[in-house]
Every structure is written in C-alpha cells, then in structure tokens.
Amino acid sequence: MLTNRQLQILQVIVDDFVTSAQPVGSRQISKKDWITFSPATIRNEMADLEELGFLEKTHTSSGRVPSEKGYRFYVDHLLQPQIMSADEVTQIHSMFKTQIVEAEQLIRESANILSELTTYTTILLGPDVQKHKVKRFQIVPLSEQSAVAIIVTDNGHVENRLLTLPPAFSPSDIEKMVNILNERLIGVSLHDLHRKLEVEALAVLKQHVRTADDVIQSLIGISSGQNEGKIYYGGKTNMLNQPEFHDLNKVRMLMELMEKESQLQSLFKPNNTGIQIRIGSENNHLAMENCSVITASFLVGEEQHGSIAIIGPTRMDYQRVVTILDIMSRGLTNALSQRND
Known part of the structure; x- marks a missing residue:
C-alpha cells in the first residue's frame, strides 16, 4: 500500500504529465503549494515509486513519467471527476x-x-440494426422497370434496395403491395424480416398481385447486412x-x-x-x-x-x-x- 506522501507525488506526476507531456522532476513537484516536503524527500519517494513499478524514467530527462501500472492505480484510486464549465x-x-x-x-x-x-478520437457504436423494428415500408417507382424499396425503422434507421419491376407491374400493384407489407411488417424486427416476408407476406401478396414473387425475392435482401450496429467517428x-x-x-x-x-x-x-x-x-x-x-x-x-x-x-x-x-x-x-x- 502506498503512503500518503507517495499518493500525493504520484497524483502530481500524472496530472502534470497529462498537461505537459514532459517528464516531471522533484523540483517541479516541490513548487506545488500543497507539497510540504523537500526535493530530496521527493526524489527518494520517486525512486521508491519507480522501483514499485508506478513510475518510469525516460532516457532524456531526470524526471519521471507514469507507467501503465501507475495510470491504472491513478484511475482506480485517485481519479476525481472534473467539474465542467x-x-x-x-x-x-x-x-x-x-x-x-x-x-x-x-x-x-x-x-x-x-x-x-x-x-x-471518438467512436460511437450504434444499436444493433437488426433489432430495429419496421415503422414504415415504401416502394417509390423510378421508371416502368425499376423502383426503390425503403424501410424506415422505429429508431430512424433507413434501409433501401433498388428493385427491378416485372413487365406490366402497374402503380396499382405497387400500392397493393405497399399496403400489404405495411399491414404485415410494421413492428417486425429487421432480424425477423426475411422469415416474415417468405412465410407470411409472400402468400398474401400472391393472392392480390400476380407477379409479386419476383419483387419479394428482391426485397428479401433488403436487410441482409451484418448483425452489428453502425460505427460513427468524431x-x-x-x-x-x-x-x-x-x-x-x-x-x-x-x-x-x-x-x-x-x-x-x-x-x-x-x-x-x-x-x-x-x-x-x-x-x-x-x-x-x-x-x-x-x-x-x-x-x-x-x-x-x-x-x-x-x-x-x-x-x-x-x-x-x-x-x-x-x-x-x-x-x-x-x-x-x-x-x-
């Protein structure tokens, strides 16, 4: 267990090194208002802390820097949250x-x-996309032969897929398909979407839209991404x-x-x-x-x-x-x- 004096010295060294990126010497520590012991005493304590593995000596200076063990001790025992402005x-x-x-x-x-x-550097891992639930399903025609299928989830995530439309696939067919899909898919997770499309929606769609099978097979790949959240960088x-x-x-x-x-x-x-x-x-x-x-x-x-x-x-x-x-x-x-x- 470290003494109170060693704890003070270790804290000063970590705090000063974080700020300056320069090794910290005994004279620098002794100038702190709350440090009451001499540079010679500080040097002895620093040597002991180095021997215990909490500090390291650099090749270019007589000062010390925290070791990985020193940082770990600081984080576990000395860290105080900072008051933000x-x-x-x-x-x-x-x-x-x-x-x-x-x-x-x-x-x-x-x-x-x-x-x-x-x-x-900041990295944010968003929630697992596959757990998102369908909030809205849309098919937007681009031409007589193509359209974009869009799924909006409850968390604002958007999945889309370019579709090739069968010959004579009319606007009324698209409308029927969208209505059926919204009726069957709202509240379904993206993880379960494939099964719902194949097992439930396809059978109903075939009853109302003659050429639904080809379109549905294209839709099945709409949520084929990895079962992981998106990564955002700052x-x-x-x-x-x-x-x-x-x-x-x-x-x-x-x-x-x-x-x-x-x-x-x-x-x-x-x-x-x-x-x-x-x-x-x-x-x-x-x-x-x-x-x-x-x-x-x-x-x-x-x-x-x-x-x-x-x-x-x-x-x-x-x-x-x-x-x-x-x-x-x-x-x-x-x-x-x-x-x-």
Missing part, C-alpha cells in the same frame, strides 16, 4: 434539445461534439495531434485498425454498464498499446444499446473525459428513449 455543459445539453428526429443523426452529432470537447485524425503519435508507424497501425469495423466492434464495446477504462496493453491489440480507451454504454428504449469509446494516448486527461462521457451517455439515453416512445 457551464458553457460546456450547455453545449452538450443543447444538442439534446434540438429537433433532431433520426436517432442516427443524433448519434453522429454526439460523436462530433465529444471529439471537440475532448480533442481525442475527430478520427485527432490522435495525430498528440506528441506520442509523431511516430508514423504507430499512426499507420492505428489508422488501419480504424478501418476494420469488425475489430472495432469487439474492442470498443463495453462489457457492462458504467464507465470502463482500458490502458495500453489492456486493450489486447498492438495498435492500441500506447492508447487508453474509455467506454460507456447508452440505451435506446428498454432493449437496444450502443456504446461510446474515447481513444487517446495513455497520457489522457482521464478526469475530464470521464466527466464528459458520463454526461453524454446519460443524455443520449434520455434523448433516444424519448424518441423511441
């Missing part, structure tokens, strides 16, 4: 008061605001502004990871509710060994959920990010739940 709180809350109808647009805007407020290149990522190889690996959506799904989806923090090697990915990831989940109604991930260097401003993420996740949950009612 009234303007920043207003900026977040004002977004939820705007007349944004579609959930996807609200999530996209949230990603942008988070990246602006934190200066880090400040995708913000990491390039961090001194830790002036190494082009580190940047390349991180940018390549950003393009692999399946890996992002598993990396950044929280295991449970609440704020979670993974530091460096805890991310179990080479591209993320110099990064920290802070995640939180948000709800859409009673069943669906998405997640927010803030990616920054291990020298992340944990206090600020945790506070912003907590406000944003609760705000998103409230806003999306209201839109889902």
Whole structure:
C-alpha cells in the first residue's frame, strides 16, 4: 500500500504529465503549494515509486513519467471527476434539445461534439440494426422497370434496395403491395424480416398481385447486412495531434485498425454498464498499446444499446473525459428513449 506522501507525488506526476507531456522532476513537484516536503524527500519517494513499478524514467530527462501500472492505480484510486464549465455543459445539453428526429443523426452529432470537447478520437457504436423494428415500408417507382424499396425503422434507421419491376407491374400493384407489407411488417424486427416476408407476406401478396414473387425475392435482401450496429467517428485524425503519435508507424497501425469495423466492434464495446477504462496493453491489440480507451454504454428504449469509446494516448486527461462521457451517455439515453416512445 502506498503512503500518503507517495499518493500525493504520484497524483502530481500524472496530472502534470497529462498537461505537459514532459517528464516531471522533484523540483517541479516541490513548487506545488500543497507539497510540504523537500526535493530530496521527493526524489527518494520517486525512486521508491519507480522501483514499485508506478513510475518510469525516460532516457532524456531526470524526471519521471507514469507507467501503465501507475495510470491504472491513478484511475482506480485517485481519479476525481472534473467539474465542467457551464458553457460546456450547455453545449452538450443543447444538442439534446434540438429537433433532431433520426436517432442516427443524433448519434453522429454526439460523436462530433465529444471529439471537440475532448480533442481525442471518438467512436460511437450504434444499436444493433437488426433489432430495429419496421415503422414504415415504401416502394417509390423510378421508371416502368425499376423502383426503390425503403424501410424506415422505429429508431430512424433507413434501409433501401433498388428493385427491378416485372413487365406490366402497374402503380396499382405497387400500392397493393405497399399496403400489404405495411399491414404485415410494421413492428417486425429487421432480424425477423426475411422469415416474415417468405412465410407470411409472400402468400398474401400472391393472392392480390400476380407477379409479386419476383419483387419479394428482391426485397428479401433488403436487410441482409451484418448483425452489428453502425460505427460513427468524431475527430478520427485527432490522435495525430498528440506528441506520442509523431511516430508514423504507430499512426499507420492505428489508422488501419480504424478501418476494420469488425475489430472495432469487439474492442470498443463495453462489457457492462458504467464507465470502463482500458490502458495500453489492456486493450489486447498492438495498435492500441500506447492508447487508453474509455467506454460507456447508452440505451435506446428498454432493449437496444450502443456504446461510446474515447481513444487517446495513455497520457489522457482521464478526469475530464470521464466527466464528459458520463454526461453524454446519460443524455443520449434520455434523448433516444424519448424518441423511441
């Protein structure tokens, strides 16, 4: 267990290194108003903290920087949420008061605001699209031979598919089909849409529309996407502004990871509710060994959920990010739940 003096020194080193990105020395610590012990005592304590694995010594300075173990201890035992300015709180809350109808647009805007407020990269994983339920079905003719089938879900998600219409498929046929599909499909999840189309809707449609079979076979592919939520980015290149990522190889690996959506799904989806923090090697990915990831989940109604991930260097401003993420996740949950009612 660390002594109170060691706890104070560790906290000062983490806080100062987060701000300056420069190693912290004993003289710098001794100048703090609340530090009452001498530089010599501080140096001894820093040496002990280094021996215990909480600090590391750089090659270019006599100062110390936090180790991954040091950050983990800081996050678990010393972290205090930051008090945000009234303007920043207003900026977040004002977004939820705007007349944004579609959930996807609200999530996209949230990603942008988070990246602006934190200066880090934001990734939002939207709710599992396959759990969305059909709210409205439309077929919009483009010509005598083609049309666009559109499905709008209860969360504002839109799926569409270009259809080839059979010869002599009349506007009245389209109208009959749309009416039947809306009668049979409203409230059905995209996950169950294939089965409903094949088992229930097709039989009814054949009774009323002579050439419905060909059109239905095209419609069956309308929700054939992966059973995963959409990914929204904010400040995708913000990491390039961090001194830790002036190494082009580190940047390349991180940018390549950003393009692999399946890996992002598993990396950044929280295991449970609440704020979670993974530091460096805890991310179990080479591209993320110099990064920290802070995640939180948000709800859409009673069943669906998405997640927010803030990616920054291990020298992340944990206090600020945790506070912003907590406000944003609760705000998103409230806003999306209201839109889902």
